[in-house]
Amino acid sequence: MKCPFCGYEESKVIDSRPTDEGTIIRRRRECMSCEKRFTTYEKVENISIMVIKKDKSRQLFDGNKLLAGLSHACEKRPISRSQLEEVVSKVENAIYSTEDKELPTTVIGEMVLNELREMDQVAYIRFASVYRDFDDIETFMKELRSLKKQK
Numbered sequence: 001m002k003c004p005f006c007g008y009e010e011s012k013v014i015d016s017r018p019t020d021e022g023t024i025i026r027r028r029r030e031c032m033s034c035e036k037r038f039t040t041y042e043k044v045e046n047i048s049i050m051v052i053k054k055d056k057s058r059q060l061f062d063g064n065k066l067l068a069g070l071s072h073a074c075e076k077r078p079i080s081r082s083q084l085e086e087v088v089s090k091v092e093n094a095i096y097s098t099e100d101k102e103l104p105t106t107v108i109g110e111m112v113l114n115e116l117r118e119m120d121q122v123a124y125i126r127f128a129s130v131y132r133d134f135d136d137i138e139t140f141m142k143e144l145r146s147l148k149k150q151k
C-alpha cells in the first residue's frame with residue numbers, strides 16, 4: 001500500500017476496525033517513511049463462479065439450485081435436509097477454492113457424486129443419471145455394477 005503523501009511502499013497498521021456490518025474493514029495506517037497517516041478500506045470480493053452447461057451457455061453458480069436438485073434426487077430416501085445442506089456446503093467450499101472462475105456442470109456434478117456415493121447409493125444413481133445424462137441403458141448398468149463392486 002503506497003503512502004499517498006510520499007509514495008513509500010511500507011506502512012504499518014495502527015488501527016483496524018470493521019464497518020458496514022463487517023463487510024468492510026477500515027485500516028488506519030502510518031507511513032514508515034514520512035510517518036503521515038492515511039486510511040485504507042478492505043472489502044471482501046464477492047466471488048461468483050460461472051457454471052458452463054452442456055449447451056455451452058453460462059449461468060451463475062447457485063447453491064440453492066443445487067440443493068433443490070439434490071432434494072429431488074434424494075426424495076423418499078433416508079437423508080435429512082441438514083445432510084443435503086452439508087453436501088452443498090462441501091461442494092461450495094470446493095468450488096470457491098478452485099482457481100477457476102468457470103466450471104463445467106460435469107465437474108460440479110462429480111463433486112456432488114463423490115459426497116453422495118458414501119451417503120446413499122440410490123440417491124447417487126438418481127443424481128448421476130441426471131448429471132451424467134446417461135444416454136443409454138448400458139452406461140447406466142455399468143455404473144450400477146461399479147457400485148456393487150465397491151460394496
Ligand SMILES: [Zn+2]
Nearest residue numbers: 003006031034
Ligand atoms: Zn509517506
